[in-house]
């Protein structure tokens with residue numbers, strides 16, 4: 001059987017939900033590669049059994065679990081040693097990790113040691129007729145999308161977080177949890193975690209929000225962002241932005257959605273005065289429902305929208321806000 005591996009990232013000893021997005025990718029690949037199974041690789045210490053079972057419920061046929069007190073926190077050297085040994089032992093065809101700080105550190109470190117190729121920050125994965133992995137990612141400064149094949153094995157890649165939805169849980173699924181032993185010693189630990197400090201300047205929760213309301217150049221001037229904020233507030237959502245307005249200094253970079261910003265997959269994405277450049281679409285087109293307001297009926301954003309309003313946002317948004325405020329008053 002050909003094994004498709006996903007690296008199950010943990011944070012503070014629990015599985016990070018980005019792992020379930022990798023299972024969505026792996027399930028799609030499994031449906032296209034004959035005789036393949038999905039294995040989740042879990043490296044850590046005292047990871048609860050329910051987390052391992054969750055991997056199976058969400059699509060893994062088996063879970064390889066390596067436990068050691070030295071693996072409690074992510075440190076690249078011992079994690080890479082474990083990953084390399086397991087790859088050499090079980091010979092997976094494909095290894096996918098999230099393009100998070102952890103995945104972006106672990107995967108290249110390990111790929112070099114295995115003398116195999118790695119495609120970083122993919123936004124699309126597919127297979128060709130021979131079952132080789134087709135890895136699509138932006139190239140040449142984001143101006144084109146390149147599809148890359150790896151000649152060596154395993155085929156390793158990292159995938160952009162939030163570029164797909166997490167695989168749903170199915171309680172009826174069965175799978176195997178396999179404990180694997182890898183010998184580690186204190187010499188494998190050149191570093192030790194002593195604490196964690198969050199970068200508060202980056203803490204704009206657009207990636208976890210169920211509703212994102214984004215403003216683009218059509219907003220007209222920075223003060224008009226108050227409309228975007230008010231609409232987002234009434235909908236219980238977060239505020240996003242196009243790069244154009246970030247570059248103009250109308251709003252901070254942590255709000256930027258797109259290729260060189262964040263990727264979001266909310267239930268509802270509302271684009272106000274955004275044209276829909278390919279680099280913006282790359283960060284939001286997998287949203288469940290897309291609503292756009294733009295005065296240009298030919299704007300690209302309408303091509304990916306479920307609901308498009310052709311009009312001046314300075315007329316439409318205040319009306320929307322008024323209606324939502326009235327509804328809120330009725331509920332209270």
Ligand SMILES: Cc1cc2nc3c(=O)[nH]c(=O)nc-3n(C[C@H](O)[C@H](O)[C@H](O)COP(=O)(O)OP(=O)(O)OC[C@H]3O[C@@H](n4cnc5c(N)ncnc54)[C@H](O)[C@@H]3O)c2cc1C
Pocket residue numbers: 141142143215216217218219241242243244245256257258259260261262272273274275276277278279280283293294295296299311312313314
């Ligand atoms: C390497 C690279 C990376 C990039 N990364 C990103 C990225 O991460 N995110 C990103 O967003 N862009 C990115 N870009 C930039 C991208 O190409 C576009 O320039 C940018 O998305 C345009 O932003 P915009 O839609 O706000 O502005 P514009 O393209 O100028 O569009 C403004 C829109 O507002 C409409 N409008 C104007 N007035 C009104 C009104 N009163 N009411 C309603 N509609 C109105 C107009 O019809 C127009 O469609 C990148 C570019 C490159 C080359």
